Amino acid sequence: MRRVTIVLCTCYSTLLGEIDFERLRSFFSDSPLVEKILVSDRLCEKNVFENLGLDDDRVVVAACSTRLLEAVFKGSGGFNGLVEFVNIREQCAKACGNREEATWKAIRLVKGAVQKALHAEPLSTEGLKIVKEALVIGGGIAGVRCALDIADAGYRVYLVEKEPSIGGVMAQLDKTFPTLDCSICIEGPLLSEAGRNRNITIIPNAEVVEVKGVVGDFKVRIRVNPTYVDPDKCNGCGECVNVCPVYQPNKYDADLKPVKAIYCPFAQAVPLKYVINRDYCVECGLCMKACTRAAINLEDKPKTVELNVGAIVVAVGSDLFDPRLKPEYHYGEYENVITNMEFERIICASGPTGGILLKRDGKPAKRVAFIQCVGSRESGAGIEECSYYCCAASMKEARLILEHDREARVFIFYNELRAFGKGWEDLLYRRCLEDGVVFIRSRPSEIRRTGDGSLLIVYEDTLTGSRGELEVDMVVLALGFKPSSRMIELAERLGVTVDKHGFIEEAHAKMRPLETRVRGIFVAGTCHGPRDIVESAVEGSGAAALVTSLFGRSSLRLPEYARVSLEKCTGCGRCLASCEYGAIVREGDKVRVLESVCNGCGSCLAACPQEAITLGNWGLEQLSPMVSAMLED
Amino acid sequence: MSWKPRVIVFTCWCSSSGVDQAGFEGFTYPPNVLTVRVPCSAVINPSLIVKAFEKGADAVLVTACRPSELRRVAPSRVTEARVSLLRRLLRTIGVEEDRLRILWISSNEGSLFSREVSRILGEVERLGPLNIGGSMVEQG
């Protein structure tokens, strides 16, 4: 028969005056349910409880605040679920008017706890295995920073990138704000460091197709798309490019500058390996003849890589808003209406025009206007939120124009100018004003084309209320972020949730900003909301810190999660509607709890009509006898 | 001794700290107010509350985290709905629904807990003993 040991703590004898311990002891000493009663005066001190030798017994500890004491117990090792805590200090001795009442209440509380301990089932104290290798999805600045920081802590990192090279958006930018330092010059060294680092395995041209398992032990399947060049043989000499007869637009240069069908996206690419775009390749075989290392294989097939990792960081970034969805700006129709990403490539010395701001007809653009908030801060085709980076980006770009050409005229159509970052006010806004950039508070209603091919911006100045028209040579649209459908699919595969815009949702916006609802899957960069480079890098490092702190543990125990008895489950699905975390899914004609997602609130227990779900010792089986005993006379 | 209402208080992890704080701050309440700590208010099966009434509770309180503090994911909103449903059921069968309450108590709201408990105790005292268990067993 199950029996319980009661351990009473007098809290350094301070409770002796408030509770009659003798009566408490004598009340339970005759009970057939009670094995023995021990009294301690300092249970919270190190090893006191351990030395009582109650390892596998059912124990009721009546002492101070459960919150304090439980922490001590959990810290001292396993927590087998057979120890029941009663707070006879704050919720009894301190809360009662006199000793008589406090003693009476203590007896009730202990009676309840005895019942709960009797009905408790031992919990597994086994730790989960932690595979101390990480997967970082996305090789933009957030992902690269993250991979480097994890690798530097001594753990292996797999860095999966969908493009042929890591680098992300930052590699495409000309200069970074607010200091106007060259973007690839500061990112390039990081990229090559990632390429050299022995702990980092870069898997380019790849995407995650399946994720299974729980924190500490994820099984990930990755598809590596064919590049038709064996990366192990290619030494990046570039002989193939010289002989290739076909050109294609280069995505890296915003499709503005052609490259050969066999190409490397940019000079600082990591890994520096050539790839073939089969959409353009004519299979002439010239590159095969030119390649001295026989690296080219036109029969290349997709490959599958299986990884076993303990943690995953999602840093896949975000797409930009599609300006075609705002027909009033005629993007794609008027050739001198361009996006800010195209602008970055045009103004870049390595870009299509060698860094000279030219219109499509090859003449210099002298009057340039920026339109802010395209696809952000609106309820239409874009998203309601501020896109975070574009005020600074446009001011930076304005300064770049004026650095190249003192005679140019620059106009910025803004809604609210948000220069909140470090140095933005001084290095961007003030300098722009000093350099004569004209700020117009307006969201232009239309762009028209005049007879001579220049552009006419129709707007209402919302400061003066006056209507205006402005003739310019070029219009740059500052695009907001818009998560791609591809990322939403990835989120589904990972089991993480996305918000209404499609950005990945954090476990808690403030307190757990880099965690997702799945334990062991972290997030960094623009895939969970608009950000700039600095913040993306900060988050990369932050996510790396979370990963390494996970890997630093000797063992890992998931918090108690709900478990379904498949024998009893009828598959009625009433638990599904009760789970706020979406941690329960249908599987066959039963349900399954996603253990990494479950937060252990127990809502499903109360929803299940036949107690087919258990959570630690919090079922009716334990609580019902407990409550009954407390109310018994 | 005159009759005093017997109250079961189901406290979630966080609001249990609030109840602790009430004790710390020296607020005393009758010993008949008995607390049961659960990890989250959502684990409280409405049947358990019913059972508490049958076993002699004159009132049952559920203290939980304010849903607004939990952002989007708030299991205590589920508890709120369950309590509301059960209150409707109690009213239907002729038991005063105010014998069942949900209170939003944060971990630092000991004084709020004290105030609310006193107020509710007063109300329940006016309502008188419930004695479900007794009335279900007595014949005639």
Added chain:
Amino acid sequence: MSRAEEELRSIVRKLLERKDVELVLGYEYYGRSVRPCFVSKPEEVERLVWNSDCWFNLATYLRSLRSRRVGIVAKGCDGRSIVELVKENQVDRGSIVVIAVECNGVFKPFKYGSTHVGRRLADYCRRCVTRVSPVADYLVKKGGQAPEDENTVAGDNASDWLSLFRKCLKCMACVKACPLCYCTECSIEGFKPDLVHRLRVPQELFTFHLTRALHMAGRCVECGACESACPVEIPLTRLYHELNEWFRENYGYAPGMSLSEAPPPLVFKEGGED
């Protein structure tokens, strides 16, 4: 034999002859009253009846016939319970053929020691919202004759639920009659004695009935099978109706009305009550 019955029999005969179904759940005479019957041969269809004494909810049998193709004679409320069973993953809509019968209400069954003398339209039928099943493969119109009260004694207007519960014998008839009570280990039948124990009568009747009510809330289709099956005539449907009202008021949801309507997530929007 009414025209509706004739129509019903011809539908069932056709289904069985074409082997569309293995058997059909229907009603037959049993002495002066009516009981459920299972018809599996075309020549047996003459047994089938359809009138205002057919208070059983035949959907109760569907779950145990899950692996077979069955036809079922369904009143409006029976159809709603089929909808719930499909929504709760217990019955495959594709494997059942619903023969909907238009229903004008059923009589309260006669019980020994009943306060009701004579035939009387069941109280739950007076609250009926669906006279025709929301799911139907065949429809038999004009369900029998409109039942007429032969008894003018007021219905069960007892409001003292506690004394009503006290009459309960824990016989589990309500559970067995209910199409939606299909748990393998019913929590009020006392598989785990911690909440309710079946043998402890008259204890725990409060927990017994309130727990059942909570388990039916937002699911009960108010077919009245439990109430009609109850030997001591506890008007259970009225209790469950109140809880359904709660769902209607808070979520605009009623169970069993549509296959595509999922039960609402059980949450209050921020700043709900209090």
